[in-house]
Amino acid sequence: MKCSKCKEKAIAYLKPYRIALCKNCYPNFYLNLVSRSIKKYGILRKVERILACVSGGKDSSAMAFALKKLGYNIEILHIDLGIKEYSVKSKKVAEELAEELDVPIHVVELSEYGFTIDDVDVKKVCSVCGTAKRYLMNRFARLNGFDVISTGHTAEDLILFFFKNVLSGGIEWIPKLIPRSESSDGLIARARPLFERSEKENMLFVLSLNVPFVTDECPHAPRDVWKEIIYDIEIKKPGFKQNFVRGLIKLAKSVKVEKEWELKKCRICGETSSSDICAFCRYVEKFGRV
Numbered sequence: 001m002k003c004s005k006c007k008e009k010a011i012a013y014l015k016p017y018r019i020a021l022c023k024n025c026y027p028n029f030y031l032n033l034v035s036r037s038i039k040k041y042g043i044l045r046k047v048e049r050i051l052a053c054v055s056g057g058k059d060s061s062a063m064a065f066a067l068k069k070l071g072y073n074i075e076i077l078h079i080d081l082g083i084k085e086y087s088v089k090s091k092k093v094a095e096e097l098a099e100e101l102d103v104p105i106h107v108v109e110l111s112e113y114g115f116t117i118d119d120v121d122v123k124k125v126c127s128v129c130g131t132a133k134r135y136l137m138n139r140f141a142r143l144n145g146f147d148v149i150s151t152g153h154t155a156e157d158l159i160l161f162f163f164k165n166v167l168s169g170g171i172e173w174i175p176k177l178i179p180r181s182e183s184s185d186g187l188i189a190r191a192r193p194l195f196e197r198s199e200k201e202n203m204l205f206v207l208s209l210n211v212p213f214v215t216d217e218c219p220h221a222p223r224d225v226w227k228e229i230i231y232d233i234e235i236k237k238p239g240f241k242q243n244f245v246r247g248l249i250k251l252a253k254s255v256k257v258e259k260e261w262e263l264k265k266c267r268i269c270g271e272t273s274s275s276d277i278c279a280f281c282r283y284v285e286k287f288g289r290v
């Protein structure tokens with residue numbers, strides 16, 4: 001198979017775009033797609049100080065790399081979750097990436113709060129981990145004057161969020177489907193510049209430019225049947241993910257949902273919370289060793 005642009009050997013045929021691309025032509029094609037999404041949906045601005053949250057996985061590595069190449073002002077945040085070898089490798093990758101991009105890197109150690117993800121002995125360890133990550137990203141961004149937090153969430157992540165939270169009756173989650181939320185009440189703005197990109201597109205980007213990333217899966221990650229279903233649909237209906245994601249954005253913009261809870265300040269840490277003591281501080285109490 002030959003590249004549709006330069007006739008060199010193609011690395012992939014991208015069904016949704018009906019185009020085959022080689023290692024040299026793919027990165028620019030990808031960067032163009034990311035740039036178009038950012039502009040079309042007003043996801044980021046060049047004047048903003050952006051905290052690019054890098055786990056070390058292919059998606060967030062692709063996000064930070066793409067933003068820097070497109071001229072955005074980023075600094076990297078990596079959260080060391082204390083998941084044995086996996087966290088050691090992930091931190092190393094985030095540091096390599098920062099060095100390659102010549103951007104500052106900040107590392108927050110979850111252990112400094114008295115526990116690590118390996119200490120969490122409940123079934124829903126991923127949900128504790130998610131709460132801890134969101135809390136630490138927001139706290140770091142707020143205390144250090146960042147305008148916006150950028151994550152590597154993909155089209156698959158957005159569709160999964162819809163299937164798992166909204167379809168089960170949680171219509172109050174619909175507004176969370178937008179790719180950019182603004183700062184308010186101590187919560188820093190959130191941006192998801194890769195929300196239209198698939199994991200495959202991100203993988204091809206990091207592979208074609210040798211961007212550092214970890215190949216290991218988190219040892220706590222459960223098998224996700226919903227994700228397999230999304231992949232099955234995409235095989236039968238190429239382009240499904242992108243069309244669906246665009247539909248979700250339209251839905252999120254058109255639905256007005258009344259806030260069901262009042263935002264307060266956590267009595268312990270002062271961060272924004274829906275209850276007197278925030279979920280993170282409750283976890284610190286439950287799992288903390290100090």
Ligand code: AMP
Pocket residue numbers: 052053054055056059060077078079080081130133150151152153157
């Ligand atoms: P996840 O919740 O693992 O699906 O990750 C969603 C996004 O959160 C990633 O694309 C990253 O941008 C960010 N993220 C996840 N884990 C970390 C981490 N350990 N440090 C910094 N950012 C992270």
Ligand code: FES
Pocket residue numbers: 081117125126129130218219220221
């Ligand atoms: Fe959070 Fe695996 S990265 S539980």
Ligand code: ZN
Pocket residue numbers: 266267268269270271277278279280281
């Ligand atoms: Zn708190």
